[in-house]
Amino acid sequence: MVPYLRLEGIRKDFGSFTALKGIDLDIAQGEFVCFLGPSGCGKTTLLRVVAGLEVQTAGRIDLAGRDISALPPAERDYGIVFQSYALFPNLNVADNVAYGLVNRKVPKAQVQARVAELLAMVGLPGSEAKFPSQLSGGQQQRIALARALATAPGLLLLDEPLSALDAIVRVKLRSEIRSLQRKLGVTTIMVTHDQEEAFAVADRIVVMNQGCIEQVGTATQIYRDPATLFVAEFVGRINALPAMAHEGGLRVGTQILDCQHVSVHGHTSGRELRVYLRPEDVLARPIAPGDSNVFEGLIEKIEFMGPYCLVRVRADMLGAQALTVYLSLNYLAEAQLEVGSRLPLRLLPERMRVFG
């Protein structure tokens, strides 16, 4: 199938700085894709290149089978929402939403009906006569969304739309954006630096770093199966243990790990490696007799997080490196664990990731 949006070899230089180093990406029609990455990774630049607000130094963009690489923004087909809302402060809500419609010589009654429909869609019916300054941030962003969707564009671009909102509004609005996008089926790209946000809304996540795509995949793929060291460290919380390849297995500290699930065959014995393991992949229970990869840890620090705690444990057998694990509040209480206590822990071998 032909992708709805295709980026080929997109490169962007700002003077001697290269913001995008040859991006290739296909996005299918109706897909919700998030560009995720730390600040300065190029995600916003990539979005602006798609929008035609920045001109790529090299590369080709096809939208709905049309080469739009050199087209000015007005000749592409998209709606855009910015972090700052960018609502026209001197126009009321109706005029803001109708801004793009009026220009297309749509009859007045039709414009009114469309505005009412859009406002109902974003959950603010009847707010036509209000000015943006009379609305809360979340409401303003809904209006901005309605305005971007007014002309029924084929592509919706969201540039950190939720970053300026407070936490509760952010969570509510993101799920509304997601269900609206499902309903309309509009292909959507959202830029965000908030991984939780990306996990919550995206069909696929594009993890970016230093102008390159590190990995493209669903939330689960990105989290469970990070393709690169960067993704493993950037997404979620993770433990990194220095290890050494040892006769087809792994040696961490004095312990030889059972890791038949992990491919370390490419590495010659004695080579230094890193083992990555998420906190939830180190279990305190259940541990059955005979389980492999079990070791004893010493609790150094307990950080209260609500239903569970982040616990830092040190295990002599694993060398100098401390591990962070999640332990439920209930378990800590039951087992009467506190700083200085010792407990057995088991590493889940099938969850380990090894990077050279």
Add this chain to the structure above:
Amino acid sequence: MSTTALAPQSTPVRQRVHASERIAHAALAGVALLLLAFLAAPLSTLLIKAVQDSGDRFVGLANFISYAQTPALMQSLWNSVWVSGVVTLVTVPAAFVFAYALTRSCMRLKGLARAITLVPLLAPSLLAAISLIYWFGNQGVLKGLMQALGIDQIYGAPGIVLAEIFSTFPHALMILVTALSASDARLYEAADALGTSAQRKFFTITLPGAKYGLISAALVVFTLVITDFGIPKVIGGNFNVLATDVFKLVIGQQDFNRGAVVALLLLAPAVLTFAVDHWVSRKQTAMLTARAVPYRPKKAPVFDALMSLYCVGVCVLILAMLGMALFASTATFWPYNLQPSLKHYVYGLLEAEVDVALINSLLMAGGAAVLGTLLVFVGAYLLEKTNGPRPLRSAVRLLAMLPMAVPGLVLGLAYIFFFNEPANPLNGLYHTLTLLTICTVVHFYTTGHLTAVTALKALDPEFEAVSASMKVPFYKTFWRVTLPICTPALVDIARYFFINAMTTISAVVFLYAPDTKVASIAILNLDEAGEMGAAAAMAILIAAVNAVATLLFMGLGWWVDRHTQAWKAP
């Protein structure tokens, strides 16, 4: 997916220019052309004249050398420098204390004190010189007191210094009030929490915070004084300064080449000021973050009383200056018959034909307010909100900032050299009111430009992007959104142009013809003719016109606010 690898592109992708964007590019090119023709080209002519002899042959630095070998001219240079230095040393601390009172004390009637200090801006700067002559001149009221203090006569350096202090005070005050207002209360709270003494707080927080304001105020005052023409002309007597030298060399002796040399000398401090100010404003913006909490002064009876006393003193001096001019202008025959009469006003307006000059002034000021505002705003908009070719934008940006560094006298001189040249196709403009208006717009361009840029920068930078995504051409958004939001700034810019056009002397003194004489020049002529009373009357008249204009502009601002800023009300 295609299997052929993308061929490495040697030329960068170029976005096609949308049809509506071409309009913006053409308009920007238009602004650039205007600034080239009426700013860059005249200034280049001036630079060229300085290295040519009267026969237009290149002579290198010969004019500069001959200048340096003329003792009288070198004396003027020294006079200019030390007088400007003294004025700076007095005005800046005086204005600092006043600004401190306005921003850091709880004294009462701050608004009134502020308003009084702004009054001198409404009149031509030479009004101060005229007043001083009535106070301390040959027939002055306080001549005896002055002589008892050891000053023989007011004409010369003492008069220039006093009059310049009076006329530069508002400029320094405005800069320092801004600098002192930009203070973060949290710094003072932190200092209080550490038990810091008031004196230490002043030297470690207040003064460093206002440092850039002080530098900038000092430079502005120095430049204003060294390039001012009106005051030394009226009260300078035989005390020559650079500004009067230029006039004598060019108008009196027709020695354009040495005139150009002196003009370049005047350009030097202005360019330096401009450069330092540019550097300072960059530093200043970095100091205050968006999260800063504005400082609120606390009541301190003794301190507040001292500050009030000082401000009252300054205000009384300012009012004494203005009052004397007003009083003298209505006195029948100074100092013998002080009966109030409108004799000087009638004489000035009718017999000396200042009525024509006043109408010329109003035409010029109105023209500058309308044309100047239009040009400045459109220019600033195109720079800030459209993406024309980069070299063109850089050129316009530079040209828009340049007038700040060019004293009026230098600009006026450059205009003569450029427009008086018969070979110039624009030669027809010479001596016309149109050229006077254009010269005034260019002279005051930068302040207007900066006001417009500030207003435009306050708008969300994504308006244009959003409009483009909705396929709305930029000019519709300009008309429906940008312009309505910025109208208060437009009113400010128009008022600034109007008031300065009414009072300016330095640029236009070289450019007028008998039928295009403006009121501020007419005052100078009346003074030369010995008609001091009429000169005072006309200066007061200009101040009155400006006061009325200010009120009208305020009314307009209020009306505009009601009709275009309704959205601001919560």
